[in-house]
Amino acid sequence: MESAQPWRTFRWVFGQKHYSGFYWCVTERGHVIYESRLELARLLRADFDPDVRHIIAQPFLLRARVDGKLRRHVPDYLEFRSTGLTVVNVKPADRLDDPKVTSTFAWARQVVEDRGWGFEIASEPDPVELTNLRFLAGYRKAEGISPSVLAALRSRCLEGRALGDAVIHTDAPAPCARAALFHMIWRHEVGVDLTQLLSSRSVLRKIA
Known part of the structure; x- marks a missing residue:
């Protein structure tokens, strides 16, 4: 699983509404793809998280039969943590009430959690x-x-x-x-309150 490659990649098309690209990830010592600015924000957060030791974008295709129909879904990220694997789906908050999105995440969560993995939905960060x-x-x-x-x-x-x-x-x-x-x-060698904008007055603290 750790050697898995992205199930799909992205294309640049003139006039496309989403923003795709490559992020040089310290955790990976290499590039990781993203398909939107929101995915990039989540990837940045994962790269900063010391508990995340490996990140795979578009890691695999999930398939399940739901109400007699074959459903497919490719998660955005798979994170390898000290506590296990976490499947991450990135979606804007204003789309979480969409019935199609709700249905997809419901059966995908069931499939993922049945394997003992974590399931996370990430929306706009602070x-x-x-x-x-x-x-x-x-x-x-x-x-x-x-x-x-x-x-x-x-x-x-x-x-x-x-x-x-x-x-x-x-x-x-x-x-x-x-x-x-x-x-x-x-690198988390020293801490600071990131809920406040960094400035020369930001107070440093010891990392537990």
């Missing part, structure tokens, strides 16, 4: 948290971060410090220190 994650994702790759600056920050007690204060109390240039600190937040 806009502030998404803004923060999009920003932090710019610092997710270790290749662009100074190892010496990272070592210096890791040697300091950052808990309770404001983000701006932690940056200026290093010998490194502020842009380098700031980039290293954002990388540490992405």
